[in-house]
Amino acid sequence: MLEVENLTVSIDNRTLLENVSISIAEGETRMLFGENGSGKTSLLMAIMGLGDYKVESGRILFKGEDITHLPTDERARRGIGIMFQRPPTITGLRLKELLELIERDNRDMEELARSLNFEKFLDRDINQGFSGGELKRAEILQLMVQDPDLVLLDEPESGVDLVNIDLIGRSIRGLLQKDLHKHRRKSGLIITHSGYILDYVEADKGCVLVNRTIWCTGNPHEILEGIRERRYEGCLTCQR
């Protein structure tokens, strides 16, 4: 589904990612661990083609196609969706109107909103005055309507209270077709700082970003346990 090959990315002549390679198969969910400032969000932004990120070398393949220099909207239309960690407010644009603009397959928006207990927000301006949990639910609702094949989630559990984390976890499982044990087509790359989301969404693999590059890949629970025990400094002593 996604192949990132030796990707080096900079912004204002500052290198943010160095020789990053990552491969995510169809139906696979990948957890991406890393401390603050390690480049996790930069990787998602680069895959989505956002911001002033400049690809210095390497390439990004999606479903076999080189999308390294495609504009963001083209990537979205090819099936990549992203949950923003800090989405902007757009005054005067109601959530419902945005959903109508991005809707592709006559999905029942009201029903999807109800599944997130979010129907009363449909007539609100997008993200205007939303709490942390509401922002996440708005992002997930948009992704549900967009129905991407590859979902990029940037810290889906941050700012979410205990009541809503289960709801959000369940919705993410839906996005990633976790109820299908065969023929699962949806893939995910999920950034997590705390690893808390692993209690709600099972991942096939985990990897760690340290010092701007992917340091290791393996069982997500083992990686998380290792980080909890030895922190990220421990990763540096670990054999790659």
Add this chain to the structure above:
Amino acid sequence: MSEIKDRAEEAKEKRAEFGPDISLEEYTLDAPEYGARPLEEITEVDRERLLNAGVDVTGAERSGSFIQVDNSVIHAAPTQEGIEVQSTRAALEMYPWLEEYLWQLVRVDADKYTASAELNFQDGYFIRALPGAKSVFPVQACLYLKAASISQNVHNIVIAEEGSELHIITGCATDSPELSGLHIGVSEFYVKKNAKITFSMIHNWAENIAVRPRSGVRIGENGVFLNNYICLQPVNSLQLFPSAYLEGEGATARFNSVLMAGPGTHMDVGSRAVLSAPGTRCEMIARSITTGGEIINRGLLVGEVEGVKAHLECKGMILKGGGRIYAIPELDGRVEGVEMSHEAAVGKIARAEVEYLMARGLSEDDAVATIVRGFMHVDIEGLPPILKDQIDSAVELSNKSLL
């Protein structure tokens, strides 16, 4: 009346407080006479231009219609009982008491334009809702410029009697985009006890038209006045600064404006509200976009008694093509215990917002258009759906021209 005329004579050279000065001599008062006719006899070409200004010439879903071309009132008739629609001249003949309503809320000697409206009076509309009457559909009024270099001088009177409700949509337009002309319109609104007026004005002028509306509003006890002003098409010079006098306890006024100025357009637009009775409220919301023109956004709130509440919000966006937006929000609290506030902002389209929408699959152009449309979307409480649709389609039309 001779005193009024004398004051007008004295003020006929007087420059206005705001806006570029216009030489009235450059315009003519001469125009052909156009005979009165039913709506269905309006020509196809005129129909389309009227429609762009929000006037539905079928007259369907309207409680009455008024159309004035240059100096001639070609149609004035209500279609609902309890609602009166006629020319000001005819109304003055019918109701001698109407004299008392003239020049009460706008000073005849305010400037050369008000003076001209008196000295060169060429009719206008009189719209009234009788006590307790409620307009089911909006009343539509259109002031139309057709003759070359015409100076149109009208005086409009709108009265919502006690407990009544009036929705008015006014569209102003010109016969051709090349036409040059001057529109001077004096409007006086009387919102009586427990009455409500929603007044939506869509201006659809042309690049060589100068416009000087002069309006005043008096709002009585628990009266409500909602004013929506939309000007998204080119105009040479537009200056207006209506005043609302909230004189009855619990009176409410709300002014919304949505403006767009391209190169060559100069707009000096705002509103003023004087809150002089307990429990009065006022809100002003302005959204301005320039793609190369100049917009001066004024707003003045005057709080004269304790406990009044008023807020002013003025936001501007400078798009590709540059231009200027100059926001001048003013608060004048004259006693202890007034609650008045304002917020003003001028900026550009945030890149993060464009990218956010692009990440959902919208092209860059569509993302920009969506953000601009949202910016111009003013949530107008209590607006009948038909007026909302009209405003939305004006915004939509201008949005397309941005791309």
